[in-house]
Amino acid sequence: MATVTIKAEEAKQLVIQKLQEAGLNDQHAKKIAEVLVHADLRNVNSHGVLRTEHYINRLKAGGINPDANITFQSTGPVTGIVDGDDGFGHVVADIAIDHAIEMAKSSGVGMVTAMNSSHCGALSYFVQKAAEEKLIGIAMTHTDKIVVPFGGKTQFLGTNPIAYGVPAKTKQPFILDMATSNVALGKILQAREEGKEIPEGWAVDENGAPVTDPNKVASLTPFGGPKGYGLAVIVDIFSGLLAGAAFGPHIGKMYDDLDKKRKLGHYFCAINPAFFTDPDVFLEQMDRMMEELQQVPPAPGFERVYVPGEIEQLHEARNLEQGITIASSVYEFLTKKVQ
Numbered sequence: 202m203a204t205v206t207i208k209a210e211e212a213k214q215l216v217i218q219k220l221q222e223a224g225l226n227d228q229h230a231k232k233i234a235e236v237l238v239h240a241d242l243r244n245v246n247s248h249g250v251l252r253t254e255h256y257i258n259r260l261k262a263g264g265i266n267p268d269a270n271i272t273f274q275s276t277g278p279v280t281g282i283v284d285g286d287d288g289f290g291h292v293v294a295d296i297a298i299d300h301a302i303e304m305a306k307s308s309g310v311g312m313v314t315a316m317n318s319s320h321c322g323a324l325s326y327f328v329q330k331a332a333e334e335k336l337i338g339i340a341m342t343h344t345d346k347i348v349v350p351f352g353g354k355t356q357f358l359g360t361n362p363i364a365y366g367v368p369a370k371t372k373q374p375f376i377l378d379m380a381t382s383n384v385a386l387g388k389i390l391q392a393r394e395e396g397k398e399i400p401e402g403w404a405v406d407e408n409g410a411p412v413t414d415p416n417k418v419a420s421l422t423p424f425g426g427p428k429g430y431g432l433a434v435i436v437d438i439f440s441g442l443l444a445g446a447a448f449g450p451h452i453g454k455m456y457d458d459l460d461k462k463r464k465l466g467h468y469f470c471a472i473n474p475a476f477f478t479d480p481d482v483f484l485e486q487m488d489r490m491m492e493e494l495q496q497v498p499p500a501p502g503f504e505r506v507y508v509p510g511e512i513e514q515l516h517e518a519r520n521l522e523q524g525i526t527i528a529s530s531v532y533e534f535l536t537k538k539v540q
């Protein structure tokens with residue numbers, strides 16, 4: 202696949218310009234660009250600027266509100282609800298995690314659900330924000346059905362990711378950000394874009410049989426059999442039902458019905474370690490735990506043990522210097538002048 206490497210700042214500006222041309226206000230366009238480029242910097246390209254074209258198609262078709270008036274309603278000392286007004290999920294999620302962070306700072310914990318939202322991108326962005334404030338962040342979002350339930354032939358659940366961000370004293374935060382499917386749908390889309398095969402076990406065809414051709418993928422599989430399946434349902438409960446949104450097969454489609462508002466839900470939580478233990482000791486122990494994990498001798502075939510989030514952080518450090526690498530077709534779209 203032909204690729205182009207550009208500086209993160211250039212990518213951001215291109216995305217902002219495209220979104221503005223499509224009728225989005227500056228503030229929302231900037232936030233979306235930041236979340237997308239965050240993903241590309243971490244080599245999570247499946248959730249990076251590659252998605253801009255789809256978002257613009259949905260925006261133009263009427264499936265996203267370009268003038269969303271996103272509001273927060275406090276529902277208790279440490280709880281609240283964000284109403285996304287059918288705007289961009291990245292902006293809705295950002296506002297929701299900010300409210301959770303503020304409550305956790307003053308009251309120890311903050312929990313916020315978001316409703317009337319849309320695709321919010323890579324969850325790592327939001328839990329990292331909490332970790333940067335020396336808080337623990339948790340995020341979940343449901344998505345439309347593509348994953349078979351364990352033992353089932355037809356799809357019911359989304360790739361329903363869950364993410365945790367935990368701060369440390371001197372080291373970068375622990376960031377576990379994972380779809381509850383074996384892989385995120387974006388990785389299948391990326392393999393299609395790149396003309397590559399996918400490993401066996403990632404997906405099944407319309408008969409429920411394993412496939413390696415990304416073009417034959419009908420459904421994805423949950424990771425870890427019944428465990429990943431159970432977690433995917435939990436994500437649908439927290440980010441869907443608790444947010445007053447739909448579940449599984451009733452969730453608005455990402456790549457169909459572009460003219461319809463998706464009405465997605467998200468769940469965010471921030472926890473202040475200082476309300477539970479000595480915060481300095483907690484942060485030192487996080488450093489120590491991660492160091493000791495990294496020192497575990499590697500098994501045959503492994504270079505070393507990484508902590509969750511570390512590989513992406515290494516990519517980010519390098520890509521900040523050298524630039525992010527995206528498909529040439531994506532770059533062409535981003536740089537194409539409006540007729």
Ligand SMILES: NC(=O)c1ccc[n+]([C@@H]2O[C@H](COP(=O)([O-])OP(=O)(O)OC[C@H]3O[C@@H](n4cnc5c(N)ncnc54)[C@H](O)[C@@H]3O)[C@@H](O)[C@H]2O)c1
Nearest residue numbers: 322323324344360362376377378379380385507508509510
């Ligand atoms: N918004 C949505 O609707 C949606 C839906 C699905 C996925 N996503 C996003 O897709 C992205 C990719 O998800 P994914 O499940 O494909 O991620 P992944 O499988 O690449 O990584 C999952 C986690 O495992 C960790 N990890 C990977 N290799 C490791 C190793 N060797 N040692 C230690 N830790 C390791 C990573 O740091 C990460 O925290 C995430 O950002 C997720 O939020 C978003």
